Amino acid sequence: MMAKQAVANLAVQLAHKGWLPATSGNLSVRVMNTQNFCITPSGVDKGALQPQDVLLVNAKGELLEDTEYRPSAETVVHQRLYHAKDYGSVLHVHTVYNNLASDIYFESGFVEFANHELLKALGHWEENAHIRVPIVENFNDLDLLGQAVGDSVVSGVPAVLVRNHGIYAFGRGPEEAKRHLEALEFLFEYKIRMRQLGW
Template sequence: MHTFSEQAQGVIELARFASDKGWLPATSGNLSILVERNPLLFAITRSGADKQRLTEQDVLLVDADMQVQGESSYRPSAETTVHVALYDKLSCGSILHVHTVYNNLISELFARQGYVEIAHHELLKALGHWEEDASVRIPIVPNWADLHQLGQAVADAAKPDVPAVLVRAHGVYAFGDTPDAARRHLEAVEFLCEYVYRLELIRNAGFVSP
């Protein structure tokens, strides 16, 4: 098992990657990497941190009760509740939450049916689906103001074979067994959200048949 310091550096690398993509605007989002499974301990970005200029002091070691371990004047994001719920349910080793225009648009467009279905696309392989007729449904949950309710909703919707959950008009939680897997899943889902949105536009304009 890796040390907290090693995992904190991993969080910083993930934050730089997502920031360079423009996926963490205005200090938004939160990123975590598992340190210990039992008892649960994980490294997570602090509340209000600028993810483009993250330092090790901006990454906190947090337990299952959202209590910061060690000395720090910072507090974890209130959305740490979602990370706890996902770590409790799944065997994931990293969770990435970002806010982008495309994942927000897709979550609004398909909110009523509760999922966006994506089929027959090459990038589904990045989510672990290699079948020729592969199809996935990425769940969409309401953006509950009660963050414990939000955490429970995301965890209830999350499935190991579809490693992402959209929160309506908010963002996406992507996860994986390792930080690299979580990053790959996030990048694939972001591409697919943009693809589906642009496809909807040209279909509605009559250029592509349904």
């Protein structure tokens, strides 16, 4: 199945960047022309993930196949995002820079970026482009977390940060979601390094 292969490819690529440490994170890709999606299993090293390890679930997050694995505990967040809009892929990673940004700017409710070249990778080609990436609380109740993330989606901003947890980035397909994620991770690092320099 192409969606399973896509998830496995993304898992290996993002793990090699160090963005999925200690089996953290979860990635999903919607199965074309259905409400089903493929998602990473819980507690598995993403850097060694194989297509046969990826799980197929329905729109309710229920397994559609026999497997020794269980879906990521945060499958509900993916469900909410797929329900919020017609996304084709959702990527959740944990990095030092997105965690720092989510904590430093939590009281503002967002991280703002303006006049950066990489905003073009997020679809913003206009002069003086700017975006605000929303930040939500890291609820232990995953249903609450899923609701908070889904309710915080902003048009033109393909991501939501969770405080001291990570980012959910999304797109119409896996390559677009990955492009959005890579651009945002660059911007988080830039923001934090500028702050460290006192600018």
